[in-house]
Amino acid sequence: MKFDSLIIGGGLAGLVCGIRLAQGGHKTVIVSRGQSALHFASGGLDLLNRLPDGSPVNDLPSALAELARQAPQHPYTLIGAASVIRLARDAESLFTQSPLAMHGSLDTPHHSLTPLGKWHRTWLSPRHACRTIGSSQRVTVVGICGFLDIEPASIVDSLQREGVSCRQAELTLPVLDQLRDNPSEFRSVNIARVLDNDAQHNALLHELHQLARHSDLLILPACLGLDNPRIIANLQASIGCAIACVPTLPPSVPGIALHQALARYFRTLGGTVLVGDKVQQAHPEPGGGYRVFTANHGDIPLRARHLVLASGSFFSQGLVATRSGIQEPLFGLEVQDPGPRSQWYQADFFQPQPWQQFGVLADAALRPRKDGAPVADMFVIGGVLGGFDPIHLGCGGGVSVVTALHAADQILAHQEAPL
Ligand SMILES: Cc1cc2nc3c(=O)[nH]c(=O)nc-3n(C[C@H](O)[C@H](O)[C@H](O)COP(=O)(O)OP(=O)(O)OC[C@H]3O[C@@H](n4cnc5c(N)ncnc54)[C@H](O)[C@@H]3O)c2cc1C
Incomplete structure (x- = not known):
C-alpha cells in the first residue's frame, strides 16, 4: 500500500496533522496502537498559560519572546513566535468552524470549570464546557x-x-x-x-x-x-x-468525543486510520521515503514518501525510560541528555518535574536527528518532542496542534510526487 504520508500515532497531534494533510490532497494513513492522552484529558486545549519562571501569560506575543529566552528548546521557540501565532489561528478555524465545534480564540482566552470547582484558563474548550x-x-x-x-x-x-x-x-x-x-x-x-x-x-x-x-x-x-x-x-x-x-476523573467523555470527532473528520476527508495496529520498524527507501512494517501487516510494508512521528510521551510509550537513560524506542532518535537519574524528578510532587521535559530533539522544521545527522523525510510532533513541560506551562494541547500543523505545512510545501 502506498501513501504520500504515514503518521505513527493517532492522538491529538497525529489526527490534526492527518486532517491538514488530507485537506491538502495528500493520501494519508495514520497507524495507531491504542488509546491516546485525549482519552484521559479534559478535552480542553491550552496554548500557553505560564512561563517556566511561573509568571502568567497575558500577552501571547511578548510571552513567546520571553519563552524563547527561558526555554530555547521549547517547540514554540524552535518554530518561532510568528509561526506559532499563525498556526494557532489556523487551528482555531479547524476546531471552531469544522464539525469539531470547539469554543475559543487567541484574542479572548477564557476559563472553564474544573472538577474541583476552580476556573482553569484555556484556549479551546468543548462546546458544552x-x-x-x-x-x-x-x-x-x-x-x-x-x-x-x-x-x-x-x-x-x-x-x-x-x-x-x-x-x-x-x-x-x-x-x-x-x-x-x-x-x-x-x-x-x-x-x-x-x-x-x-x-x-x-x-x-x-x-x-x-x-x-x-x-x-x-x-x-x-x-x-x-x-x-x-x-x-x-x-x-x-x-x-x-x-x-x-470533566470527571478519567476516562474522559469530552476527550474521547474530541478524539472520535477528529478521527471521523479525517476519514471524511479521505484519510485512512489503521486502529489497533503498531508500527514495529521503518526503513528508508533508496530514492526517498520509507517502507513501514506494522504488527498487523507482517512482512507487507506500507510505503510512504513522508513519515510523521506522533507517538506521544512516556504515557503512550513514544518515549521509554530505562534505569540509565531515555530512549525513543522506534528509531533511536536523539533525545535530550536527562542527566543523572537522581535529577529526573523533584521530591515535591507539586513542583515542576524535570522528566516532563524529556523527549526527542528537533530542528526548526521539526526534523529529528540520529547519530549526529538530520533524518530525511521525517517530522516529529506532539508529546514525543522534548523541551517543554506541558503541565507546568499549560501548553500540552497547544504544542500538539501547533507542531502538527507546522509539520503538515512543510510536507505539503514539498509537493514531491507520490511513490
Ligand atoms: C490526564 C491528562 C490531562 C491533560 N489535560 C490537558 C489539558 O487540560 N489541556 C491541554 O492542553 N493538554 C492536556 N493534556 C495534554 C494533552 O492531552 C497531550 O499533550 C496531547 O493529547 C498529546 O497528544 P499526542 O498526539 O502528542 O500524544 P498521545 O495522545 O500520547 O498519542 C500518541 C499515540 O501514538 C500511539 N503510538 C505510540 N507508539 C506507536 C507505534 N509504535 N505504532 C502505532 N501507534 C503508536 C499511542 O498508542 C497513542 O495513541 C492532558 C494529558 C493527560 C494525560
Whole structure:
C-alpha cells in the first residue's frame, strides 16, 4: 500500500496533522496502537498559560519572546513566535468552524470549570464546557447518585465562595441501577452509553425538567454526548434551561468525543486510520521515503514518501525510560541528555518535574536527528518532542496542534510526487 504520508500515532497531534494533510490532497494513513492522552484529558486545549519562571501569560506575543529566552528548546521557540501565532489561528478555524465545534480564540482566552470547582484558563474548550456563570444565574450542580468520579459538593462550595447562587441535586435515574450495582463499572463512559441512548431520552428529560425548575443553569458531570453529539443541545432546548458539563476523573467523555470527532473528520476527508495496529520498524527507501512494517501487516510494508512521528510521551510509550537513560524506542532518535537519574524528578510532587521535559530533539522544521545527522523525510510532533513541560506551562494541547500543523505545512510545501 502506498501513501504520500504515514503518521505513527493517532492522538491529538497525529489526527490534526492527518486532517491538514488530507485537506491538502495528500493520501494519508495514520497507524495507531491504542488509546491516546485525549482519552484521559479534559478535552480542553491550552496554548500557553505560564512561563517556566511561573509568571502568567497575558500577552501571547511578548510571552513567546520571553519563552524563547527561558526555554530555547521549547517547540514554540524552535518554530518561532510568528509561526506559532499563525498556526494557532489556523487551528482555531479547524476546531471552531469544522464539525469539531470547539469554543475559543487567541484574542479572548477564557476559563472553564474544573472538577474541583476552580476556573482553569484555556484556549479551546468543548462546546458544552462550563465557561461563565452570570451573577444573577441560579445554578444547580447535579451529581449522579453513586457516581464517585466527581464531587458536586466541592463545586458547590467553591462557587458559593465566589458568591454564586448555587445548590446541589442528584440525578437518580433507575435505568442506571444495573451499572450502579458495580462501582468499577459505574464510570463516565458507561453512563454516557446509557444516557445517550434514545430509549432513555424521556426518562432523562423528565428528571432534568424537575431539576431545572428553580435553575437557570444545570451543571452536570461530563457523562453525556459520547455517541450523540447533539444530545446536550437537544436537552437544553427541551427543558428551557442551560446545561454545562464538568470533566470527571478519567476516562474522559469530552476527550474521547474530541478524539472520535477528529478521527471521523479525517476519514471524511479521505484519510485512512489503521486502529489497533503498531508500527514495529521503518526503513528508508533508496530514492526517498520509507517502507513501514506494522504488527498487523507482517512482512507487507506500507510505503510512504513522508513519515510523521506522533507517538506521544512516556504515557503512550513514544518515549521509554530505562534505569540509565531515555530512549525513543522506534528509531533511536536523539533525545535530550536527562542527566543523572537522581535529577529526573523533584521530591515535591507539586513542583515542576524535570522528566516532563524529556523527549526527542528537533530542528526548526521539526526534523529529528540520529547519530549526529538530520533524518530525511521525517517530522516529529506532539508529546514525543522534548523541551517543554506541558503541565507546568499549560501548553500540552497547544504544542500538539501547533507542531502538527507546522509539520503538515512543510510536507505539503514539498509537493514531491507520490511513490
Ligand atoms: C490526564 C491528562 C490531562 C491533560 N489535560 C490537558 C489539558 O487540560 N489541556 C491541554 O492542553 N493538554 C492536556 N493534556 C495534554 C494533552 O492531552 C497531550 O499533550 C496531547 O493529547 C498529546 O497528544 P499526542 O498526539 O502528542 O500524544 P498521545 O495522545 O500520547 O498519542 C500518541 C499515540 O501514538 C500511539 N503510538 C505510540 N507508539 C506507536 C507505534 N509504535 N505504532 C502505532 N501507534 C503508536 C499511542 O498508542 C497513542 O495513541 C492532558 C494529558 C493527560 C494525560
